Amino acid sequence: MATRQDVAKLAGVSPTTVSRVLNNNGYVSQDVRKRVEEAIRELQFVPNRVARSLRTQKCGQIACITHGLKNTFYAEIVQGIEEVALENGYTYSIYSTSVENEKYINLILEGFYDGLIVLTSSEFNNLVDSKKIREVIPTCFYWDLGYETKLPNVAVNLKKAMKNTTNYLLDCGHKEIVYLGYPKEGIEGVKENPRFLGYVDALKAKGIEVSSDHFLFVSNWNDTLTAGYEKVRELLDRGVSFTAIAACNDLMAIGAIRALSERGIRVPEDVSVTGFDDVEIAKMITPALTTVSLPKKEIGHTLMKSLLRQMNGEKLEGKIQEYESELMERETVQKI
Amino acid sequence: MATRQDVAKLAGVSPTTVSRVLNNNGYVSQDVRKRVEEAIRELQFVPNRVARSLRTQKCGQIACITHGLKNTFYAEIVQGIEEVALENGYTYSIYSTSVENEKYINLILEGFYDGLIVLTSSEFNNLVDSKKIREVIPTCFYWDLGYETKLPNVAVNLKKAMKNTTNYLLDCGHKEIVYLGYPKEGIEGVKENPRFLGYVDALKAKGIEVSSDHFLFVSNWNDTLTAGYEKVRELLDRGVSFTAIAACNDLMAIGAIRALSERGIRVPEDVSVTGFDDVEIAKMITPALTTVSLPKKEIGHTLMKSLLRQMNGEKLEGKIQEYESELMERETVQKI
């Protein structure tokens, strides 16, 4: 592997000059530049990023924390992040929240990353002291918790989104609506989840009783197809009466639909179901899932752009951008 | 951010000694070790990975090339990779094949990675000279092409898998089976795809005519829900007669089912459909998808383990492991 030294020797110039043409700063005469460029080509020289990082104290890499890519919701956000990262010469690593606390922190403190994007605020908050992390490394959060934070974040108005959805269900004549999704932790902390808040708000506004029989809570790290499936089976076993399910993500909704249809309950004829996220597959299943569309890629873009700004020295605080969502009326909801 | 120097000073020893306790080599007296450890704790010292990398010429990071995580098939393999990577102190970056040729190569040559895992052999092969890459960096491929290679790879017996699946369809009485999926490039190169080979083999073995009317080809980078959906719509528009569709991945199968049901064609009553990969959602849609199950996580594990071996100096060549698959009989196929 050729080094800058080798190039310098071959071109008959000093290493500094090579740097200059490489980084396009300082003055280099046409003639010399040409010779250097030729030498670079001949030796197939590629600058060593590790050495450069050590010198410049920035390594052109960011870390991104998710809780697994199996929910394509995250995969799509990550795609958005990747696009603007690469455009700006950054690479990124992905970590799943499943990794233990300490490993993370060290990985991050090791100086191998210039910035950090956290897609799973709640788990991350439980794991580490976010404020502390932020002091050592520029950080941007995708914030989906129910309270405000000073941490730089981009968010979606989830409360409003779920309120809309619930209202839609209500307008379709549903009164017994099951909520399937996130609490923060247990029933007490539950108020902190914006989606749940939206659900409760909508019900109350129409004078409908909010019954804990209709709460199907799932922890944040377990918002999967299987969880949706099993929660609804349990619900069915309990014999609770309901005519609709409002899920907190599409995967859980799809799991719910499966549980329903295995018991011979038809969607939407017998029970209506709504999802959340509008993952690509939502419109491809039959019946196509009525769900809430979020601008996933844009979220990724904004997350990365905000991080970039911070890495350039800007101080950012609190909500940087709040996106709106859109209810996609498809085939899993029916008027009764 | 504290450096090793600071620790040394605080502990009243030389920087070398600090290194020794950090890396657990050489002799350090109990007493000194304790002092150093205390200093480390007090200063919250974390060794700088960039500096270490520069010195040791290995950076504890690998790159992984996919064509996007939106197909959870790749996400699951990546999860497997992550598990053994982290276990062994490696971090990883993910790249989508959508990035242009040159950027890649440079990224990889920049010395920011100790190894490379390629999940999308075909695209990668088109993009770069795999053999050349391999000379500069240990590499391991997930190989799903129809010809053998000397490049270190882990594979699944895809030909056999698709042959099985086609036979299953045949045994169910289907004779007009549509193939939905990968050619290498155009019809001529088509023979190189193992799945296609398996499909043709099965048909021929039963003396059934192989008709190009039943080929629905999709390029490798376009094996999506939407592609499956649109290809099948086109097929329907052409008025070709068929009773089954064998798809090359679950996403395309799901897209196909959607196209079918939008036209009032029932699955499996009117047309049977099979998928490939057994992605988590396959069993959750209704009807549950009959598909081929591959050991995705294990593939990830083996990929990473093989890379580890190479990074430790071992020379690996050709097929390292070939996995078998399993047909999951569910609800999208019916006897006729």
Place this chain on the structure above:
DNA sequence: ATGAAAGCGCTAACAC
């Protein structure tokens, strides 16, 4: 058992 010193490949301040 511990320390001194060289050097990984690069950049940037400073000289010429």
Place this chain on the structure above:
DNA sequence: GTGTTAGCGCTTTCAT
């Protein structure tokens, strides 16, 4: 315009 030099934080001989 171009070269010299110091140094980023660490590991690793080689002395002691």
